[in-house]
Amino acid sequence: MDIITNLGIGLGAVLTPENLLFCLLGCLLGTLIGVLPGIGPLVTIALLLPATFSLPPLSALIMLAGIYYGAQYGGSTTSILMNLPGESSSVVTCIDGYQMARQGRAGAALSISALGSFFAGCVGTVLIAALAPVLSLVAQKFSAPEYTSLMAFGLIASVVLAHGSVVKAVAMIFLGLLFGLVGTDVNTGQQRFTFGIPELSDGIGFVPVGMGLFAIGEVIANLHNTQQRSFLTSKITGLWLSRKDFKESWKAVLRGTGVGSLLGILPGGGAILGSFAAYMVEKKIAKDPSRFGKGAIEGVAGPESANNAAAQTSFIPLLTLGIPANPVMALMMGAMMIQGIAPGAAVMAERPQLFWGLIVSMWIGNLMLVIINLPLIGIWVYFLRIPYRLMFPGILMFCCIGVYSLNNSTFEVLMTVGFGLLGFVFIRLGCEPAPLILAFVLGPLMEENLRRAMLLSRGDPIIFVQRPISAVILAMALALLIVLVLPAIRKRREEVFVE
Amino acid sequence: MIRVKSVQDFLAGLLFVAFGVIGAWIAQNYPFGTAVRMGPGYLPVVLSWCMIVLGALIMGRSLVIEGPGFGALKLRPLVFVLGCVLVYALTIEKLGLVISTFLTTVICAYADTEMRWVETILLGVALSVFCVVTFVYGLSLPLSIWPD
Numbered sequence: 001m002d003i004i005t006n007l008g009i010g011l012g013a014v015l016t017p018e019n020l021l022f023c024l025l026g027c028l029l030g031t032l033i034g035v036l037p038g039i040g041p042l043v044t045i046a047l048l049l050p051a052t053f054s055l056p057p058l059s060a061l062i063m064l065a066g067i068y069y070g071a072q073y074g075g076s077t078t079s080i081l082m083n084l085p086g087e088s089s090s091v092v093t094c095i096d097g098y099q100m101a102r103q104g105r106a107g108a109a110l111s112i113s114a115l116g117s118f119f120a121g122c123v124g125t126v127l128i129a130a131l132a133p134v135l136s137l138v139a140q141k142f143s144a145p146e147y148t149s150l151m152a153f154g155l156i157a158s159v160v161l162a163h164g165s166v167v168k169a170v171a172m173i174f175l176g177l178l179f180g181l182v183g184t185d186v187n188t189g190q191q192r193f194t195f196g197i198p199e200l201s202d203g204i205g206f207v208p209v210g211m212g213l214f215a216i217g218e219v220i221a222n223l224h225n226t227q228q229r230s231f232l233t234s235k236i237t238g239l240w241l242s243r244k245d246f247k248e249s250w251k252a253v254l255r256g257t258g259v260g261s262l263l264g265i266l267p268g269g270g271a272i273l274g275s276f277a278a279y280m281v282e283k284k285i286a287k288d289p290s291r292f293g294k295g296a297i298e299g300v301a302g303p304e305s306a307n308n309a310a311a312q313t314s315f316i317p318l319l320t321l322g323i324p325a326n327p328v329m330a331l332m333m334g335a336m337m338i339q340g341i342a343p344g345a346a347v348m349a350e351r352p353q354l355f356w357g358l359i360v361s362m363w364i365g366n367l368m369l370v371i372i373n374l375p376l377i378g379i380w381v382y383f384l385r386i387p388y389r390l391m392f393p394g395i396l397m398f399c400c401i402g403v404y405s406l407n408n409s410t411f412e413v414l415m416t417v418g419f420g421l422l423g424f425v426f427i428r429l430g431c432e433p434a435p436l437i438l439a440f441v442l443g444p445l446m447e448e449n450l451r452r453a454m455l456l457s458r459g460d461p462i463i464f465v466q467r468p469i470s471a472v473i474l475a476m477a478l479a480l481l482i483v484l485v486l487p488a489i490r491k492r493r494e495e496v497f498v499e
Numbered sequence: 500m501i502r503v504k505s506v507q508d509f510l511a512g513l514l515f516v517a518f519g520v521i522g523a524w525i526a527q528n529y530p531f532g533t534a535v536r537m538g539p540g541y542l543p544v545v546l547s548w549c550m551i552v553l554g555a556l557i558m559g560r561s562l563v564i565e566g567p568g569f570g571a572l573k574l575r576p577l578v579f580v581l582g583c584v585l586v587y588a589l590t591i592e593k594l595g596l597v598i599s600t601f602l603t604t605v606i607c608a609y610a611d612t613e614m615r616w617v618e619t620i621l622l623g624v625a626l627s628v629f630c631v632v633t634f635v636y637g638l639s640l641p642l643s644i645w646p647d
Binding site: 034050051054153154165167168170171173174177178181185187188190191192200216219220223224306353376388390392393395396398400401404410413414416417420424428429430431445450451455457458461 | 507508514515536542549571580587591600609634642
């Protein structure tokens, strides 16, 4: 079996004291930021990016990946205990998880979310190992038109994630693409939107945009809402699941894993989409949907498994096609390029130790996370007692130092101020920044592939439908768009967000 | 008299139209090219126009459908949070990590009405020490600790 040999190579690469240490470090950090609201994997990975320059490539990637999937574990803790999502992907866990905690079943909710996540993480890892080689073969058939269609699909999928108005989310995509085009045009060397500023000729940095829109904008908006956060956490009694709990939830774990894995692979998908979809599935097929919102264990098991499965499988597009599926993956791509690795199908063939090592590390990391999260849960809850007035200066400080140390550039810190203001305005105007940031990352890639495709077809856009793979992807994108605009589905989507 | 029924949507639309107009206006100076050989101006112009259309659509909708307003604007968090990042940008190279971190923390804490002086100063000292230990000694980032 190829896959076993490959996993063996990976195991050999990971089982060194340093790599295990970095894996643990990533998982611990991920759990911590998952527990703390207001600071997410995006900011943390951006912050640690400069620190990984001096590490060997495998250790760097292991740690950064650990932060991402670790955050999925930590995020559920606050959702269940405080009705406060520590991570955007655990928003749905609040609905039934918090109700379970109020009924004195916090322990069961925490256990099922950790065990469900672990199961999903294992499946996700196996899926990457099994699918990546297949997909790399498919990827070899990909050329410019397919890449363009795939990215278009990803952008449309990201609209599904956005709260509120579809039109606004689409407008945010166009704005993101436009921001992505700032800098020197690769084909002609023309300076675009640089206003004669030399720092802009390489384009707007990803980190200032991400930190500004997500961290700084968020902090300002949080300070506007002066309502006190409650620190009355429910008591955790008994982490064991009863036979009934187990019976009710194992199918939900399986379904959540399936839904999450599938949605994670799609560009534009990822953990958030996975958890929302899994919740909808559970509610839809339940014999008694009215139990949902009142502490149904399936409502915790499904989404929690889904977000972790999706967090794992969202590595697939990056590792096989070189396309980041979400902003966190875009940062991972940045980390790989800094290490001199071009993400894409070639990684698996040329650097098997790195590729398989990363995959095996995810499995080991998931194992560590169950231990970090279940017996040690009390420690993490303790962190929640830090008041926000002490936390936000820390968050901002880390943003500043993270942005600055990436290139030792004060210009990028100034850009962060600008994007922070913009981020706050967007929040106030009900415009979700997630589609913008994905479009911003994909912008230059998409322009390049679009131009190449049009050159291939001599300017005839029919090439996108003539090529079978591209046509299928575009058809899927179109179906998604129609589904989004249909009034009935729109209403349901709003319902889910309102809950 | 036309009444804006959703101030939030109206302003959002206006923002997109504004970005679109600026984008299209600047990008008209770049060679547009043809569909076969797209010039550097092709996509920026197309994208800008898409944004103008969508922005206008959102603005139009705000006149018909009721929606939320912009909400009360508090200047204190806005000014001090953005201000502290600005101060960091201006001081990190000249004053070094310790002073810059301390200044940034104090200014930033002022953004919250609940801030307390003693606590803030302690936090500033703690963060300065933490940053020096973690980033300079721990991660050996090339940052100067004190003013040159």
